[in-house]
Amino acid sequence: MTDDQTRPPTAVIDTITESVNSRDLSGLAAAIGELTTRQLVAALERLNARQRAVVYRLLPKQQALEVFEAFPPTLQGELVAGLQDGEVAALFAELDPDDRVWLLDELPALVAQRLLRGLPEHERQLTAEVLGYPNGSIGRRMSPEVLTTHPERTVGETLARLRPRVHDAETVYTLPVLDHERRIVGVVSLRDLLGADDTAAVASVMRDAHTAGATEDAELAARRCADLGVLALPVVDSESRLVGILTIDDAVRILEHEESEDAARQGGVEPLRRPYLSTPVLSIVRSRVVWLLVLAIGATLTVQVLSVFEATLEQLTVLALFVPLLIGTGGNTGNQAATTVTRALALGDVRPPDVLKVLTREMRVGAMLGLLLGAIGFAITALVYAPQVGLVIGLTLLAVCTAAATIGGIMPLVARAIRVDPAVFSNPFITTFVDATGLIIYFLIARAVLGL
Structure with missing residues (x-):
């Protein structure tokens, strides 16, 4: 549309x-x-x-x-x-x-x-x-109004029971098949019922059921429903008894809600949870001010690092010119890694036990990015200033990019392991880490190379 x-x-x-x-x-x-x-x-x-x-x-x-x-x-x-x-x-x-x-x-x-x-x-x-x-939990987002059938019931009997209740249920396109104790044994689609002989048993046309536990995280269950491409996902209790159903439209709604939250928090704001133009100005201010305060407090670490290395800056003031470049590059590198891994977590591509695999992978990615950017930084700075200054910038970019990508990659996994929203935890931490640690790396390299 x-x-x-x-x-x-x-x-x-x-x-x-x-x-x-x-x-x-x-x-x-x-x-x-x-x-x-x-x-x-x-x-x-x-x-x-x-x-x-x-x-x-x-x-x-x-x-x-x-x-x-x-x-x-x-x-x-x-x-x-x-x-x-x-x-x-x-x-x-x-x-x-x-x-x-x-x-x-x-x-x-x-x-x-x-x-x-x-x-x-x-x-x-x-x-x-x-x-x-x-x-x-997905139990709080499911519909308890579900039409069901039994494996020994015929297709004709199932369709006859379905017609008078077609407007009462959340969906009629997927019917869970239950045994006499309400345990799910399969599912049957309306297409399969309409295409089968009326005298055939439901057991002959049903197929295996994918289910979600009622206490399972709503986003994970919704993601699985979308990934499987099913119109509905039965929701069961700890004993596999049917308690409700999650339809694809509700799954999409959950995913849209969660992705809006993640996108907002990765940008350093709280989600508005309503259209922008209908949101009061004070609500927009409240959604932003907390993160600005958190990041401002984190920035004080940068000020402390600069004060510690004040004597180094006084000896070679040209070093101060590159502080914004190095901090910005490191922050961008870390945030790229965090965003990529956060998305992979949401899709189920990685899990907290994969932390070592992600760490080594992002370390290699960061090193390659740092090598490329460092080579460019060395060439330009050496021509404009001096080869020694160029070497400092090149080595710093290599070290900062490697460290930022590594930390940015594992922070979402650490957040998930301690049951914190990865989007909330990762980016503010990365910003603070790169600003402070990046400057320490920068000035230590400068002292070593330039003998300050």
Whole structure:
């Protein structure tokens, strides 16, 4: 789908904003009536909380539900605060249990409890089952509404049981096959059922099941679902009994959420968890200020190193000219290694026990990069200044790149081993390490080569 099909025209957004501000409800209804659901979502994400609530109340009931389900959980929670209790209760009851949990995680505890109490008994039980699993686990993101069948049941019987319940389940395209103790023995697809003879037993058309443990990390389970290319992944308890199902659309949603967090934290900010234009300025400030303070404190180590080697700088002031170059090159090298290994961790290409393999591999990569950059740095600096200064720069680039790539490569693995987000742990550490240690290496080499 193209951007033109998902983004509303700028003129329409301006009309919506003007109509809300002037309380021209007829003009507002006409403006939003021209938009598709996707365009409405994009338009509402650009409005503030008050404007969003006004526009939302004018939507037809079915379209309002579709728009609400398409919102990020943070915006859903904000919209709940702007609607009346009756409107909120109706919306909440229409959501699937796993979508309710996404929303409940964003709401104050008292509001969440009130919404849960307003649900019908059956829906409240389903939602409570999902809420019972740990934060970050796939059990908290699965749907407990699953259509199943048994291996001895015929294809015709399975299809007959499927038809009246087709609108109640999260998916009908993949059916777990269970024994009499609800242990999963296989899965069967709707395609296989439709293509088989009605008298055939389900056991003859089912295939082996890939499953996820209910307490397994949500990102890992979602990644496996995407890598396997399956439409749904059954979720089981410790005794292989079915407790829910993860659909591919929910898996993609989890991965998008996790990758947005990783991308933000690798850039030294906290994830906004909502569209940029609808995020209050103070929230953006809070997302950035903590990391700026952490990095500023780390930078004091650099100042300390410079003060220790102040006498060396006074003897040959040209050395100070290359400090930004060396720090920047080392930091970039380390961050490249950390980003590559963090991504490999997310994809399951490497694991914490592979730390020695990664260490030796990144050491070789860093040495080769340092050799190349060092040779170029030596040639240019030797021509402009002096061969001895060029040798200092060349050797420093070789040492700094090797050290930075090695540390950058193993930091994500160390972070995963101690159960810390690799994206949070790696880059600030690398920046501090390279700034301080890189300067120490630089001045030690300068003293050795130049005899200072």
